[in-house]
Amino acid sequence: MSTDASRAEGAAARRVGHATTAYVVLVVAVGLGLTATAVRVDGIVLDASFGVMVLLAVLTWWLGSVEVDNDRVQLSFASIILLASMALLGPAGAGVIGIIVGPLQRGQLPLKARFFNTGMSAILGVSGAAIYLAAGGPRDAEGVVGTWEIVRQIGIPILVADLAQALVNLVLIAGVVRLSQGVPMRTQMGRLLGTSGPAYLGYGVIAFIMVVLWEPAGLGPASVVLVLPPLVVAQWAYRQYAEEVTxxxxxxxxxxxxxxxxxxxxxxxxxxxxxxxxxxxxxxxxxxxxxxxxxxxxxxxxxxxxxxxxxxxxxxxxxxxxxxxxxxxxxxxxxxxxxxxxxxxxxxxxxxxxxxxxxxxxxxxxxxxxxxxxxxxxxxxxxxxxxxxxxxxxxxxxxxxxxxxxxxxxxxxxxxxxxxxxxxxxxx
The missing domain is CATH 1.10.3210.10 (Hypothetical protein af1432)
Incomplete structure (x- = not known):
């Protein structure tokens, strides 16, 4: 390849790098800003629920994620923790959990990517919790009784927040991929809808079950014992498929x-x-x-x-x-x-x-x-x-x-x- 062509590609790569860095800084600033605002407005309660969610965030790092087909499909518990946190902890708590769970990913990952994940997870946590409350979700669901009331007051708000989180996640990831790799946002969003979209719906169902067991059923943190084992088994099965693809x-x-x-x-x-x-x-x-x-x-x-x-x-x-x-x-x-x-x-x-x-x-x-x-x-x-x-x-x-x-x-x-x-x- 000619020297002129190499220089042109190098200059283009530097422009891409600067634009990507600016985008990541913006996402991190928005995520931290939203979380700080939520903490200032609502405060944050450091109780057993918060402690268990922190432990689950660490467990997510320990279990890792399963990636299949060149990183196009990923199975991780992080989204489930964020969805459950928005109903159990409110915007401030969910934002803090997002900041914790964002960078906790195993393996070699560029520092820029960890920063981006931190900001994105914080945005997802705060925005998801705010949408959950706006959709009628209660701050304390212990008094919700009856099948219809549980579906109406907890299930539907979690579904709405789940869809909103999926959309925000879609746009943020498509944006960074557009800047860093040049893939059109339409292409990236279509790919994510086809791979992560169904997974997000599944995450919402699992988070709903966890919240119902936690508060209306009165099991509290013990609900994790009922929800976690099937997830670990599902991840193991998914890992076998990933090994086949590998x-x-x-x-x-x-x-x-x-x-x-x-x-x-x-x-x-x-x-x-x-x-x-x-x-x-x-x-x-x-x-x-x-x-x-x-x-x-x-x-x-x-x-x-x-x-x-x-x-x-x-x-x-x-x-x-x-x-x-x-x-x-x-x-x-x-x-x-x-x-x-x-x-x-x-x-x-x-x-x-x-x-x-x-x-x-x-x-x-x-x-x-x-x-x-x-x-x-x-x-x-x-x-x-x-x-x-x-x-x-x-x-x-x-x-x-x-x-x-x-x-x-x-x-x-x-x-x-x-x-x-x-x-x-x-x-x-």
């Missing part, structure tokens, strides 16, 4: 390693193409499963090279003619019996057609093939280079790509957005 990912990495052993000049190429493919697919607003399929297609697009003689693979450019022309189809054929890869096969089979000038089937190529072909060819031109070691600049590569079926202006703009996002991610 196993699939490791299997893909083994296949990529086989390609790189056959063609050492392609080391790192598949990972870069997969990352660009995922970024492009997200910028295009595609569904999460389609994004995952395109990313996998980018990761495995060169698998067919393993079916060719080593001397042929190492001695010629992979975009050449003859036997090399058919390697994409061979790669797709090798994977056809793996059902979890079925959505990626078309992109693998036709990614070279997408960047072959003058090909007559250009109009019939699917979007996944166009995205994978574009990302693949760009990386070949700018990073891998020709067998003679010649690499094109960013602008030179775009000029070449414009002569191909994948070289549509909308896709090229998406590619440039993905490159800027990649630079910002690399810059931290």
């Amino acid at each position: 196993g699939h990912e490791r299997a893909l990495e083994v296949l990529v390693a086989a390609v790189e052993a056959k063609a050492p000049h392609l080391i790192g190429h598949s990972a870069r193409v997969a990352q660009l493919c995922a970024h492009m697919a997200e910028h295009l607003g595609l569904r999460p499963q389609v994004v995952a399929d395109i990313r996998t297609g980018g990761m495995l697009h060169d698998l067919g090279l393993t079916a060719l003689p080593t001397a042929l693979v190492r001695g010629s450019g992979i975009g050449g003619v003859g036997a090399l022309r058919h390697y994409p189809a061979r790669g797709a054929d090798l994977l056809v019996d793996l059902s979890f890869l079925s959505g990626s096969l078309d992109a693998i089979r036709h990614h070279r057609d997408a960047v072959t000038p003058g090909i007559s089937t250009g109009d019939s190529l699917g979007l996944p093939a166009l995205v994978v072909g574009l990302a693949d060819e760009y990386d070949l031109l700018t990073e891998v280079g020709t067998p003679d070691g010649i690499r094109l600049s960013h602008d030179e590569a775009l000029a070449v790509l414009r002569t191909t079926p994948a070289g549509r202006e909308d896709l090229l703009r998406t590619l440039e957005q993905a490159l800027t996002r990649r630079a910002s991610v690399a810059a931290g």
Whole structure:
């Protein structure tokens, strides 16, 4: 890649970093400000209920969260604690619990992300509790009796507050992802609705049960003993699924390693193409499963090279003619019996057609093939280079790509957005 292009990407990454930092500072300031205001207006009672919620916040850190499918789906108890706190502790207490639970996440997490989570959790706690009270929720539910009264005075307000919290969470996360990674808010919000949305409803039901057992049923903190074990079991089951997904990912990495052993000049190429493919697919607003399929297609697009003689693979450019022309189809054929890869096969089979000038089937190529072909060819031109070691600049590569079926202006703009996002991610 040319020096000018690298400098432009670096400058763009710095602008992204500054904008993200400003957004995080704003979220933290709003969260702490709302909590301080709630404490000043209502005060805070440091009783047994508050102490138990603090212990649950620490327990959330100890149990950790389960992440599946590249962090798109997450199971954690933090949202349940916040929802229960808003009914049991009020705005001030829920805000303080949010400040405690926000940064308590296991594993390596950037300090900026912990600050953002702290501010966001405080906002969710205070706003959720205020909406709960505005929807008719009682500050003290011990006197609520009868099924209908419990549903009306506790269940419905918790549901309203739950939906409001989910919406605020959606907007805040989509905003930071838009600034830090360039993903359109519409795309990110759609992804979160499809993954975290149903989970939020489940969190609300569990929080409702905890509150009812705690106050109307009179069990107090002992209600945690009844609610917590099923949650731990559910998290364990979810973790098994996460490990299965991780196993699939490791299997893909083994296949990529086989390609790189056959063609050492392609080391790192598949990972870069997969990352660009995922970024492009997200910028295009595609569904999460389609994004995952395109990313996998980018990761495995060169698998067919393993079916060719080593001397042929190492001695010629992979975009050449003859036997090399058919390697994409061979790669797709090798994977056809793996059902979890079925959505990626078309992109693998036709990614070279997408960047072959003058090909007559250009109009019939699917979007996944166009995205994978574009990302693949760009990386070949700018990073891998020709067998003679010649690499094109960013602008030179775009000029070449414009002569191909994948070289549509909308896709090229998406590619440039993905490159800027990649630079910002690399810059931290």
